Amino acid sequence: MTTVKSWARRPPDVANLFNPAFCAALLNRLAVGFQGDVKQGLPYPLAFLALPLLLHSGSVALLPPTARTRFHSWILENPQVLFGFPERAKALAPIVREAVSFGLRYELLGFGPEQILIPLAASALKRWEKNPYNKDLSKDAQTLGKLFAQVKDLPTIFALFGVRP
Template sequence: MTTVPPTGRIHAPAIDTGRAERAPTTDAMYNPALIACLLSAAADAHLKQTSSGMPVALSFIIAPMTLHRLTRQSCQTARFTTHLRTWVERNPLVCVGFPERAQDLVDVVRQGLRFALRHEVLRLSGDVLLPRGRVPVRIPDHPELEDILRTSRLLGRWLAKNDTATVFALMGVKP
């Protein structure tokens, strides 16, 4: 639909990019390059734990867990040996809004995956992601960024101990 302002000139409607209502900090967190970096860190940790690539589907679990501050803090206080089921039972508040957060980030994660593949940060082999070792030359020193990357590495190792269907079921989402 077009609108005709009082000046008589016809204007096309603005394109909704979904970015207008997001805060600048949130916008920075949803940057495809950041998503690519955190998925690369997770895939690298997953590979070291299992000697196989990280299932692509886990990207849609790892990103919302890593980018949500409360979830990130809860993950970091858990022991690596804690089973995911136990962590979910101990942190019910973190899991309450997870399905909605994960759904809200689907497009963001897809953009991050495309960015990672296009810039050879990750490689796709079948349905698994393999790190290419091409993380950006300089990652800015920022405590929250370091926290995000540390959590994504932890999740890469931690979720490697579970099959993908179990992870999705425990987090209350469907692939």
């Protein structure tokens, strides 16, 4: 298992983009989008698909503007999202674990039964979303959460991305 480098050893660009607070905020917004449609928390394994999509500018640019698009249709119409995805997901797994830990510790996320992440209300997110970049990415995370919620079977989502939970 790959571990995350200490802060002193991370290049500034990597430290900024993969900041655990930033990533935990994205996971919170993802869980809000997911929960809005299915009234339950986000399955923990989906965090390992979401961050590699949200932190990859080429993939996030292809997200539909709303969740009215069907998840399967979006994947079929945008196969470039899948290029290199398994490697990206594997490389970002330590970042995802660090973000979830941060989110749990600082109450951006809760952990429910059956390995689900529950978004918790956090006043800091309102300030965070005042930044236009964060606000746009927050909206994208919520849309992705809604897209994930359309598919009721977790293994199906993973199979579409060519990875295993």
